Amino acid sequence: MAGSGGGGGGGDVDVDGTAPQRIRGALIDLNGTLHVGDTATPGSQAALRRLRDAGVACRFVTNTTKDTISNLLALVQGLGFDISNQEVFSSLTATRRLLEARQLRPFMLLHPKALPDFEGLPTHEPNCVVVGLAKEAFTYENLNAAARILLNDPDAPLIAIHKGRLFKEPDGLSLGPGPFVVALEYATGRVAQVVGKPEASFFQLALSDLGCSPGDAVMIGDDARDDVGGAQGAGLRGLVVQTGKFRPGDEAATGGAPPAATVRDFAAAVDWILAQNAAAGGVGGG
Template identity: 45%
Template sequence: MLSKVKTVLIDLSGTLHVESTETPGAIDALNRLRSSGLKLRFVTNTTKESQNYLYNRLKSIGFDIRKEEIFTSLLAAKELVKKLKLKPYLMLADEAKEDFEDIPCVQTEHEDGNGVVIGLAPNRFNYESMNTAFHMLLNRSQLIAINKSRYYKTNSGLCLAAGPFVAALEFATDTKAMVVGKPNDQFFMQALEPFDCRPDEAVMIGDDVRDDIDGAQRLGMTGILVQTGKYRASDETMINPPPNYLLPTFSDAIDLLLK
């Protein structure tokens, strides 16, 4: 299954690092992967941080990484906003808004807007902002969810991700969000686009059994679930078929790839 792999897609948070700490052996493993000649790209549902913010964080940890190698669901959402010609209300963390600096946005429901973009924004998820989004959606604005992840890992444990808040708005307004991040097929195909690579020639390494692994495997990629980050015991039983490989860390995944 791995013998024809040309491209490696790598999740970030939970797979390579948790906040500002690398997962065991991740920096060295990434260096070994680079030396192999395989093509690689970092694909992330992280919505709290812009591409530039992520790049600087990873460099400060010690990873050998280039900014253009990072493909985020934030950037995918921005492209969709431009395509649909939306003027959105942004439910995003301040560190994420950098990616939308050239997009005309609204601040309140009383402005002339036609979209709501929602990501993980812990400091924005309050009654006032949710109610603003609620009223805009009732007025037929388009709801764009950067992802619908259930939870993510921090140094203090698991925390709610954006998915529960997206679900609340969908329920309240009887609408369905357009989801742009993993496990969206289009997101994975956009990630592979620069390499002229078929899905069955790619492998996805991640800690989220649904968004990373199930999404990739449904498209034909090989899935490697690592037991770091948000992984919880028996996660591998939550999808059918199960992950192609289940390994303790990203470093173990690279060992397997390079055999």
């Protein structure tokens, strides 16, 4: 059944009255869910070990565009999480694949720390605009240059690595790239192609990498719309954690069906998964 608030315990039936379906795979958000900045959320390292020990396959999906994947991985490993590079599926990775497949030359509105993930791509005479979390690089000069590329070439696509509205920093909520993408859409009359969460294709690619069908998987994240709403739109179940950017009432803002559960934190989400699997007739197993 759908849970709420603290302990995250699962019920004996799903919301439609059927027996719970065993969860074989989990897509897990990083910043805001496993950690907030350079601090792990309570009990999350031990909870991840319990989830793996139960036989639930894991992939870590992130829209983070303010740093390279290698630096992000170093951060979470330094916090005590046993996560390998092959287990991280990023919107940066998906965007690079898109640019290479379409042979595009990007004008990058992106944080300088993330630019190494795009090394080797041609950028002369840009024929597309790519927007991530640029922070200080969101200057009038840069935004105006991006708009001119789009206005001067009707075939130049506007590509949003993601369109997140806010993200959580240690001192509070900050603007994500979404407001700046919308500004470029408004100025140029374009509609951005979004690559990362909440796009169904992003979750589908991550599940393909995991070798799991949507009905056998769950998404755990602190963003009710981009993490949970996007995943549920792709056929997964979604768990909202009350950490990171979560604010009271967010669980009602998925843009679709309510989450399968709203739980205190990642450790409570793992409790919920293991309870669901126990009710389905075996923890984690096939």
